[in-house]
Amino acid sequence: MKRLNIKKENIITLVLFILICIICYKNIYILKDRNTLVYDEIISFYRASALGAVDQNRIDWINPERYMNNIFCGNDFWDELCVFKSNSIFNSWGILDYCKGLILGRQYNIFLNGVNSIFGNENLFFQSILLNVLIFAMVLVLTFKLCTKLYRNSVYGLVGVALMGLSGRVSMTVGYCRFYILYTFYVLLLIYIYYLLQNEQSFKRYIVLIVTSMLITLFGYNNSQYMAIISIGLLLIFVIFRIGKKEYKKAVTIIGMYGGAFLLYAIIKYDSIKAELIEGEFSGINMSQLKNAVYNFLYRSKVDSVTYFLGNIRMLLMDSSSDKIKVILFGIIIVNILAIVLTIKKKFTNELWWTIEFSVLFYILIISRIEPWNTWRYMSNIFFMVILLLPIGLEFFDSNKLSFLALGILFCLIVWTIYNGYSKENILISLDNDGPSFEDREYMVTNYNNTHNIYLYDGDSGTLFYGAYLWGPESKFYFSSADDIFEDTVERNEILSSDEVYIWTTNKNELTDDIEQLLNTQGFSGGEIILNTDVRGRHQVHKFVRK
Numbered sequence: 001m002k003r004l005n006i007k008k009e010n011i012i013t014l015v016l017f018i019l020i021c022i023i024c025y026k027n028i029y030i031l032k033d034r035n036t037l038v039y040d041e042i043i044s045f046y047r048a049s050a051l052g053a054v055d056q057n058r059i060d061w062i063n064p065e066r067y068m069n070n071i072f073c074g075n076d077f078w079d080e081l082c083v084f085k086s087n088s089i090f091n092s093w094g095i096l097d098y099c100k101g102l103i104l105g106r107q108y109n110i111f112l113n114g115v116n117s118i119f120g121n122e123n124l125f126f127q128s129i130l131l132n133v134l135i136f137a138m139v140l141v142l143t144f145k146l147c148t149k150l151y152r153n154s155v156y157g158l159v160g161v162a163l164m165g166l167s168g169r170v171s172m173t174v175g176y177c178r179f180y181i182l183y184t185f186y187v188l189l190l191i192y193i194y195y196l197l198q199n200e201q202s203f204k205r206y207i208v209l210i211v212t213s214m215l216i217t218l219f220g221y222n223n224s225q226y227m228a229i230i231s232i233g234l235l236l237i238f239v240i241f242r243i244g245k246k247e248y249k250k251a252v253t254i255i256g257m258y259g260g261a262f263l264l265y266a267i268i269k270y271d272s273i274k275a276e277l278i279e280g281e282f283s284g285i286n287m288s289q290l291k292n293a294v295y296n297f298l299y300r301s302k303v304d305s306v307t308y309f310l311g312n313i314r315m316l317l318m319d320s321s322s323d324k325i326k327v328i329l330f331g332i333i334i335v336n337i338l339a340i341v342l343t344i345k346k347k348f349t350n351e352l353w354w355t356i357e358f359s360v361l362f363y364i365l366i367i368s369r370i371e372p373w374n375t376w377r378y379m380s381n382i383f384f385m386v387i388l389l390l391p392i393g394l395e396f397f398d399s400n401k402l403s404f405l406a407l408g409i410l411f412c413l414i415v416w417t418i419y420n421g422y423s424k425e426n427i428l429i430s431l432d433n434d435g436p437s438f439e440d441r442e443y444m445v446t447n448y449n450n451t452h453n454i455y456l457y458d459g460d461s462g463t464l465f466y467g468a469y470l471w472g473p474e475s476k477f478y479f480s481s482a483d484d485i486f487e488d489t490v491e492r493n494e495i496l497s498s499d500e501v502y503i504w505t506t507n508k509n510e511l512t513d514d515i516e517q518l519l520n521t522q523g524f525s526g527g528e529i530i531l532n533t534d535v536r537g538r539h540q541v542h543k544f545v546r547k
Contacts, residue, residue: 008154009154012157016158016161020141020165023165024133024136024137026171027129027136027171027174030171030175031129032129067479068480068481069478069480069489070478071477071491071494071495072476073473073474073477074449074472074475074476075474107179107222107223108131108182109179112128115131128177129175129177132176135181135185136174136181138185139181139184139185139384140161140165142189143157143160143164143388144158144160144161145192146160146192146352147161150352151350160390164387167383167387169380169383170383173383176380178377179223180377180380183220183223183224183381184380186216187220187381187384187385189216190216190217190220190234191234191388194213194355196209197238207253207257210254210257210258214257217231225293226367226378229362229367230359230363232362233366235254237354237355237359237362239251239254239255241355242254294370296370296372297366297369297370300369305368308367308368308369308374309364312367312368312374312378316364316379316386353389356389357389359385360386363382367379444470444471444472444531444541445473448541449475451475451498452495453475453476453502453503453504454485454492454501454502454504455477455479455504456482456503456506456515457480458507458509470539476495478491478494482512485518486518499546500545500546503519503541503542504539504540504541505539505542506539506540511527511542524546525544525545526543527543528543529542529543530542
């Protein structure tokens with residue numbers, strides 16, 4: 001009887017295929033029970049012209065001038081702004097006029113529009129999940145290839161794929177109907193190109209790879225401006241290694257080509273950049289976010305930067321609700337000590353590993369300085385890079401003395417990935433309540449429904465409609481500016497006729513002494529803050545009770 005000649009490569013390929021299928025199915029199984037879209041996800045469908053999710057009537061309906069000095073019920077906003085309702089909690093919050101200026105995720109929206117053209121407007125959410133899972137499958141293939149190159153063993157590549165597939169954090173990225181999973185694909189693809197650059201001996205192919213890396217950077221940048229940070233980090237580390245290895249020609253070539261490409265891009269986009277960054281006019285290329293990033297980088301306090309840095313580290317390595325900073329830092333130190341020990345022993349001089357390591361650190365340091373707020377979306381792509389670094393403990397299997405340590409580290413990593421938000425309930429809650437605190441929503445809707453409120457409008461339509469996620473469906477809201485609240489109107493007096501009044505302020509205005517004096521003359525006292533949400537620094541809610 002003839003023995004089957006099955007090569008190891010074929011077995012690895014089959015196992016990889018089965019593993020990817022299982023992981024993709026796991027994500028579809030978890031995400032199929034989502035019953036809402038949050039604001040940023042609505043933008044994806046709007047930009048993709050999937051008008052079954054957001055239509056022009058809703059955008060026309062949202063006009064801040066309509067509300068001023070008038071009373072509206074919370075249900076008015078729920079009916080107009082909500083895509084799906086679930087369990088009396090307002091899950092889909094939004095400022096749909098605000099989305100006119102958001103032009104991130106161009107390629108993602110093109111792909112989503114392509115899927116939508118096939119299936120129509122039926123089950124829009126599933127269309128996005130299908131697209132995300134397909135992109136995720138390509139991400140897993142890249143993960144396998146990178147881990148195999150990192151650790152020179154295809155089995156290690158399977159370990160990297162398994163670690164990524166088990167993580168609840170990854171499921172959150174896959175289940176988010178935005179461009180972040182495509183952005184992650186570009187990031188990993190760029191890392192792979194840099195791996196090829198590190199080992200390329202032909203100068204002509206070296207030039208081709210540089211051009212390829214620049215195109216990937218451009219595509220990634222058109223999805224998220226933070227792709228520039230990843231690209232700069234990888235470029236810096238790559239150049240440092242080239243200089244260290246005395247490959248000066250390669251270093252000068254890549255610096256010159258990237259510098260020339262940057263100048264060319266700046267010249268082409270000069271009018272748009274000047275309009276937004278200097279003259280403050282909208283030009284259609286989303287420069288306002290770049291302007292805010294530059295401002296934050298120059299003026300953010302050291303205390304805030306450290307706070308954001310620790311917050312980002314916490315989000316990377318465990319559930320964001322945990323506060324075990326010491327445990328996290330200890331884990332980071334251990335992983336890096338292992339890498340240093342391996343390097344000293346001449347067993348692990350892998351340039352790619354250190355390139356990813358320093359690029360991750362560079363990104364976290366810069367993003368903590370410029371990001372508008374701590375949120376998972378800005379760290380999701382880095383999480384995929386961190387997973388590439390984790391199987392380093394397996395390198396110790398060549399040493400009998402340390403093999404048990406390596407096995408223990410791997411076991412802890414697997415337990416960590418399962419613990420880290422793997423539960424289906426945690427993933428769905430995190431997705432359905434992206435951005436604002438779920439506890440804040442539940443607290444306000446449960447305890448402060450059917451209330452009388454005065455909302456002090458600060459001139460920003462974003463802050464006006466962002467508050468909708470907290471409003472009780474039966475509550476009444478009188479919308480006024482901080483100046484107009486002193487006008488003696490029928491609508492204002494109707495609100496002030498109740499026994500309790502709640503004053504909403506935003507990060508652009510505050511409860512002044514004059515306003516407190518007005519409430520005192522109307523028979524109210526107090527001013528206790530019942531809600532001080534630090535989510536994007538948007539709202540404070542002050543409670544006044546009739547004397």
